[in-house]
Amino acid sequence: MSKRILVEASGSPVSAYMIKAIQDAGHTAIASDISPDCAASVFADEFVLFPRKDDPCLWEKVEQSLVDNRIDLVVPSFDEMLLGWSQRRETLASKGVRVLISAVSTVEVFQDKWLTAQFFEKHHLPCAKSSLEPDYPLVKPRHGRGSMGVYIEHSAERRAKQFGEGDISQSILTGEEYTVDCLFSHDGQPVYIVPRKRLGVVNGKSMGGVVEYNENIDRLITQLAKATHFVGPVNVQCFVEGSKVSLVEVNPRIAGGMALGFAATENWVPLFIRIINEELLSSVPIQWGMKMYRTYQEFFTI
Structure with a gap:
């Protein structure tokens, strides 16, 4: 059955791949942003205007908008909203809106870099x-x-x-920086661990990348997953120097560069729905060596 899936903060140029993935999977992509003057309002199936993050009635307006627009699934991507989404996961589920995100305790740790560092040290995970x-x-x-x-x-x-x-x-970590696109099942088991090396960064956003297998990264992410409980897409930053891998930070959300993770495996949107339904997941072979190059596309409307 087709789902109505909300894409958060769609004004970001890197949201296009997620909208396309939803559409390719046969679902309805509902873009959202604080301004309708964005490309996503043109190429998504529908557009919803969201309040600003500092709006005193932020979550009341968001919840009402989700119900009014019959949203079935939200896959959060905006850092400032992650904790709020996690805190309201059960409340929204009672209204028919499912949110694919890790538990509050997990989000709280990894949205605070100091708590993250303490977590790494407590569980003997290499870090700065x-x-x-x-x-x-x-x-x-x-x-x-x-x-x-x-x-x-x-x-x-x-x-x-x-x-x-x-x-x-x-302390400053040395070596080569990697971003790891991860997908976890409802019970926290890794479905995909896809390391990618950046080929270009502009304003902190990856403009390209290449998927590279690294046994040590795979082992470390598996160890990390045993120390906490992730659900859905998670983005991990690390440095690799020889056989040593050091964790930098964990983003418990979908990320812009995950387009490469999708392309090197499969469309993750159907898997998102299966995770929400607590179904068993299987994986396909990862296409190691796949490269991604990003460019921005113009849209015109009157």
């Missing part, structure tokens, strides 16, 4: 050294996404002056 003081040269906000607010300052004196209340400092 971290501190709530300006002890290390890499500084980043505890809560934030991409490269926003991240800087490197080797001078301890200058770093101490710049260091903010909401920052953490970390």
Whole structure:
């Protein structure tokens, strides 16, 4: 049966692949954003205007919009909304709206870089050294996404002056950066672990990539999954240096670069629905070596 699936924050240029994947799977793609002036409002099947994240009635408006537009499934992608989606998962399910996201406890940990670092250390997962003081040269906000607010300052004196209340400092990891597209079943079992090396980054977003098998990454992600409970798509950042893999951060959501993960395996949209229904999942062989190059496409309307 065809589902009405909401694509969150569709104004982002990287949302196009998700809309197409929904349509290719025979479902209805409902784009959403805070402004109708975006390409997704043209090529999605329908468009829903969402309130801004600082709206005092944000979730009341979102919930009403989901019901009014008969949304069957939401696959969250916007960091600032992840915790709210997770907290309302059961409430929304009672209204016929399913949300594919990990539990509140999981989202809370991995949306806070300090809690993430503590989690890694507690479970003996290799990672950078971290501190709530300006002890290390890499500084980043505890809560934030991409490269926003991240800087490197080797001078301890200058770093101490710049260091903010909401920052953490970390040691600098060396090696090659990988992004790992993961899909987990309803009971937290890995269905796909697809490492990809970035071929280009603009404003923190991948403009291309290549899928590469790495036994050590596969083993580490499996170890990570045993330490917590992921559900649905999850994006993991790590550095690889020889046989050593160090975790950087975990994003418990779908990500823009996952288009390559889809292409190297299969359309994940039907799997999303099966996860929500708590069905058993199987996987197909991963096409190692597949490359992706991204360009933006123009749409015109009157």
